[in-house]
Every structure is written in structure tokens, then in C-alpha cells.
Amino acid sequence: METNHMDCRASIGVFDSGVGGLTVAREIMRNLPKEHIVYFGDTARVPYGSKSKVTIVRYARQIIHFLRTQDVKAIVIACNTASALALDEVEKELDIPIIGVIRPGARVAVSATRNRRIGVIGTESTINSHMYQKLIYEEDPAITVYEKACPLFCPLVEEGWLKDSVTKEVARRYLDELLEKDIDSLILGCTHYPLLRSLIREIVGEKITLVNPAYETAKELGELLKREGLENPDEPADPPATEPYRFFVSDMAEKFGHFANSILPYDIETIQKINIEEY
């Protein structure tokens, strides 16, 4: 891996199928305040969770190609589905570091569980890939992993029904079979799901640890930058000399902006729309 000539003042590229990855970007902002971010949300082709590996790998390659035009020093796949389906393929092709959200999420669940019974919820494609299961077994083969796809959670979050009785009934159906397995930890394996955290908490009770891979991903990114000598040495200027966070989408920039401003600790001023199919 050639990183000698990489400018440590370059940005971190972060991408997702849409808005969900902003929960990961937010953790990077909080935990690595010196780092600049270029975020891309693939709002023209969202959702990824019901699509195939071949398609998601092609989308990830196009997005990485775009992010490289923005001079990034490392890339975070802030989408569980793309991490599960595309990370293995695209990291072979890259000469800068790239991480996903699955391994960090798996690690924190492994350290959280006491009874070695972990539940994972995610999109259909993430669950069908069994990537959480695989990475958890690599850490500790004595753990049993129970997986459940929850395809209605993303549309319910996007409809804004975060604390609704309908959402609660849907959650109860999805989660009941995991609860019967006596899990003590539950990985929120889609970036939309932390927005349902309080509703999920009501259903699973206080004894189950809810694992949000976003925080752990930011931490792993920090360790990676340190190890590779890629940390940005500059203190964040106040006010900043240049915009430290830049946002790109493939469609619906305005709607993205509304959602982003409800998640991020500050208001985004500009969001650029690009044609991702050209990359």
C-alpha cells in the first residue's frame, strides 16, 4: 500500500446508499474533529438492501472512483449492505485504506456479549450475506449468531414514523424470534436503525446491549489513520478556512439536506448533485 506521498490533510471519503451513513459521518465529526469529510449519498439508486452483490460492487466502484476525484486519503463504507457485499472486492483494487462498518460492529458485539448469543438485524442483502456471522466467528467461534432481515424498518424511518404504534408492531414481529433465542446483544446492522433505538429498546428491554457500529467505526478509523501516519495535524480553525465537510448526492439534494440537518450537529449549506453513472 503506497501512502508515503498521501497528503494527510486530504479528506476522508464516506459513502452510503443515502442518508443513513450520516450517522457514521456524525461519529467521525465528533471523535476525529481534525478530519475533513467528503460524503456521498447514492440517493438516485437507494435502497441497496434488496439488491445483488454484482450490482452493489458496481455501484461501490463508481462511488470510489468519484471520491478519488475529490482527493481522499481513506474511505469509509458507511453502509452495512455495501460493507457486507462490496468491501472484499473493492479493497483489493485500492491503494488507500478502506474500512466498512461490519467488522467494527462485530468486534464490539463480541466484547459486549456475556452469554455468547448475539442477534443481528439488517437489510435482506446484509443478512443473506452472513457477513456479521462470519466476522463474529472469526473473533470467537464459540458464539452463536441469530440473524433477522427487517426490510420494513428503512421505509418506516424514511416515512418518519420513528415512535409510531405501527412501527412498534412491525418491530415486535421482527424481534420476537430473536428474543426467544435469549440473545444478550443486538447489532443494529443498518445505519437507519439507530434512529429506531428507543422503540427497539422498549421491545427488547433493558438487559440487551444494543450495538451501533457507527461509533466503533469512527474509533477504528482513528486507529487506522494513526497507524498509517495519515492523521490531519491541523487544529480545526474557528471559523474554518475552507469547508471541512462537503456533501454530494446522486438525486434529491434538497430532501437530503432536510434529513441531514436533523441528524448532524450543524446545518449543511451546500449539497452538490452529480451523475454517479458517469464515474
Place this chain on the structure above:
Amino acid sequence: METNHMDCRASIGVFDSGVGGLTVAREIMRNLPKEHIVYFGDTARVPYGSKSKVTIVRYARQIIHFLRTQDVKAIVIACNTASALALDEVEKELDIPIIGVIRPGARVAVSATRNRRIGVIGTESTINSHMYQKLIYEEDPAITVYEKACPLFCPLVEEGWLKDSVTKEVARRYLDELLEKDIDSLILGCTHYPLLRSLIREIVGEKITLVNPAYETAKELGELLKREGLENPDEPADPPATEPYRFFVSDMAEKFGHFANSILPYDIETIQKINIEEY
């Protein structure tokens, strides 16, 4: 429009964002049994209902470009969102006839209503386009149109919860405000919604006419072919000499096949996957 040299034995191109347009293809099969069909479902970029006009027009152009490589004599946009957002743009660029599902649906609703109060349900993008409203006013300006986006209906249909209590509660919330307006006709303005017909019927009661644009679209296609001298003169062979119905998707061919076989009156044998971004 040059159609003189067009081969009337060529196929009808039918496209949709995914599987929903099969309900339109089914009506064409039933009502125009001599016609051959090339169907394309854009399963790699589904759903269209939350995306912008610019994006949907670009997708429609690519798909039409692909369908032309399959030698089609006419095109049906079997997707309400693409009909609402892209038909006006793409029909200017074409030298073969193209129709959508909105105008046929609007016409049948206009002839069905007695009290001149029509409800329309559809995706966010279809409803925001106000295309049903516009075309109904063109037919009869004395009609009042009440519109309501139902973004959770498609994911609920795709989850297979067609007669579920959750779906019924969601439908009640979406439909209540239309029922308060004393509508006597309701357009099912998304190709997924006819699959919820019996559940919607339970909520709206027996007095409201449910309008499914699929049947009327097949009828309008038949009239168009006749007018343009494009009807296929051959009787359907039994067994057919060549496959009369051909299916293409941009992703998830196997899943598409399962769904198709549950909707169509016969089992599909082959579904080809293509990279639509190359067109």
C-alpha cells in the same frame, strides 16, 4: 411519425421500475393475445417513487434505448411514476408510439365518478407531479381531485403482507383523509396497489369504485395499434414458434421470476439480466 416501414409483427416494449408493471403486461396478454411483449424491470434502481424528474427521465431514456435494440413497434410505460415524470419528455424524442398508465387511469375515473369527487393514491413522486389531477381536469374541469401519497404500500407489498393487520392499519391512516372528502372513485395510482385491492376494499367499503389503470391501458394500446396499422395479424401459434414474451431486468433475476410467476398466468422460463447503465 414514421410508422410505414414498421414491422407489425414486432413486439410491444413494456417497462417498469420493477415487478409492478407485470400487472399491466398481464392485461396486455389477456386483451391483446396476438401481441408479443418485451418486458424490462429496472430492479437495480427500484423504487422510482421517491426520486426526481431529472433522474427518472434519464432512466426512462436508457430503458427506451435498450427496448429499441429489441425491435419494438410501440412502448408502454407500465409505471405510474415514470408515466407522470418522464412520458412528456421522452415522447417528443421518439418515432414510435408510446403511452403511459396515467391518462387511461384518469379517463376511466372520469367516466366512473357520479359526484365528481375522485381520490388518487400513488408514490410520493407521482402525487407530487399532480399529473392525475391535471389530466382529469383536462377531461372535466368540474371534478375535484384529492391526492394522497402512500409510500409504505410498496414495501408492504414487497414484504408480502397483503392481508396483514399492519398493512390494514397503514391503509386506514392513508385513506381516512380521502374518505372524509366523500370521494366515490379511487385511482390505484401505482402498479403495486392492485395487489392490495381486497384490503383497500375492506377499508373504503362497497360504494367507492376502485380504478386500476392497467386494464384501460391495455385497451388504449389496442386502439392505438389499430389506428396506426400496427396490429399483429398472426394468430398466436400453439405451441408458439418463438417465445412471445421476453423478460429483462437490471438485477435480481431469480427474485423477479418468483414474483412474476405468482402474477402471470404462465411460468416464465428465462429472464435475462442486463446492465442498463450502458444504454
